[in-house]
Amino acid sequence: MSLLSWLLALAGFTLLALAMEEHHAWLLGREIDRARQRFWRGKGFTLLALSWVVATVGHGPGVGTVLWCGLLTLAAAPLLLARTYVKPPQRR
């Protein structure tokens, strides 16, 4: 359950990052338009919420919420490191 919750948080943060102009441009090499930005952002937050639901189903509302906060940190950190140290895909 923790792993599933973490994966959902990771996916959620990835979408949130892709909804940001700078990171979108870095990964996909093109600018993002408003409508798509809003779309990705909505999906991203939905996945984060889902991640919380999974954590609370697995560990109860109290411990689950605390665990989820920790999971958020551990899901966002690898994205930050990847953004810093991974080379973006080369485009023609």
Added chain:
Amino acid sequence: MKGFRQTQSSVHTWTGLLVGWVLFLIFINGTVAYWREEISHWMRPELSAADMVHGPADETRMVEGAINALTSRAPNATGWTITLPSERGAGAQAVWQERDDPARRFRWPDASNSLWIGGDGQPLTVRETRGGDFFYRVHFDLHYMPVIWARWLVGFCSMFMLVAIVTGIITHKKIFRDFFTFRPGKGQRSWLDGHNATAVLALPFHLMITYTGLITLMTLYMPWGVLANFSDPRAIFAELQPKVPPAPYAATPTPQAPIGAMLEQARQVWQSDNQGDSRVGMVRISNPGDASARVTISRHSTSTIAADHAAIIFDGVSGKALNSPTADSAGETARQVMIGLHAGRFAPITLRWFYFVSGLAGTAMVATGLVMWTAKRRDKLSDPAKPPFGFRLVERLNIATVAGLPAGMVAMFWANRLLPVGMAERWPAEVQTLFITWGLCLIHACLRPAKRAWVEQFGLASLLLLGLPIFDQMRGGGLWQHVVDGDWIRFWTDIVLLALGLLMGTIAIKVQRHKPRVVARKARPNREAALAVAGE
């Protein structure tokens, strides 16, 4: 007139700097204290996996063994306290208070007022150490000063921390725009990125830990709510305990009821409430061996987030329960949830790791904030060869705190291994090793050029950390032996020591190789830079 954000920035900078060094000490020790029991276990190599509790039978055997040992060692004590190990430690510790001790002052368990009981119920000779408890205590009691002063000082710094967090969120308006962004090798910009990343990624933790930290000592900081209802502030804590009629010392030796039956009865009561496990945490016996003996059996505190007061008190002679555990009031439960969230005693292993990692992020946040103060001002120095006194002071204190304190903490681990096992005043000597090493680091930081001092102190911390598991290995109690014994607590402690040693070593090498940028280039706006990187 300065804008709102600008004033918040000044508040953030100066509140942070003023209390930063103390906050670093609080954060790093509090973080280490999440492994309090594991460290205690590591620091007592005389205890083995055979001294762990695996079920009710082990609990009963160890408590009975402790009572036998205490009956011959301290029959006239006013009280005995027997603490059973959790699943994160081994061995039961039995502490007593002498009746004829005129001072009646509190003292930490040492060789003269405590003994250890192994898994077979027999006394064991264990080296005298505070273990992980020291790191826990020092993070709010500090050391070498009265605890009340220390707690006020820590509370003052925590309040500033809360101010720094809130003003920090307002100041760095870009923290959410810079989410997932870290730009290394860009001088001051990188420090700010690092400071923001460690702050934002664990922001829920930082807010929670600072706020709940203040709550744990709220009756000290804001006593008026209590004073409005109780003439003696301590009365509220008596009120929170289970109420049974008092039993004055009768001075009449009387045969005592068997403890096994009381333990069994307590377990049954706890089992029926479905609130986690029903393990026994602590057994307290007041006026042992006397007609007025009372036995308090407390539940193990790792069942729920809120540590409850589910203690059951027995008459020591008849063995009858004198109370049934009552549910806490809503207010008390709220307080206990706050304390539980802060201390994480309930946390299972995954969550404990999250706590530890978040704590490390907080430690790094304070450290990067401190370093940033100098990084920001170094470029603007009129004469970099002779910086003003204030700059030098902050720079040296930063070195001695951020690099020197960890080195001192590891030195305590070494003292734990190197000091003779039977030495008198052993735990104070261990603790002094920490502060002496730290003090030497401060002197060293003042004498050496700043960069050399950073490298040498991080290097020292790294070598000390890496050396510990190797030293244990050479003495025959190292990693391999832990695997053979199936002692995974010590195994992982050694692994974490090695990992932290590598981390410290990496930092030392990075600082060594660091070349300060000569000309500050004007950075291009982020998006354009990103597009350029992506090859558009």
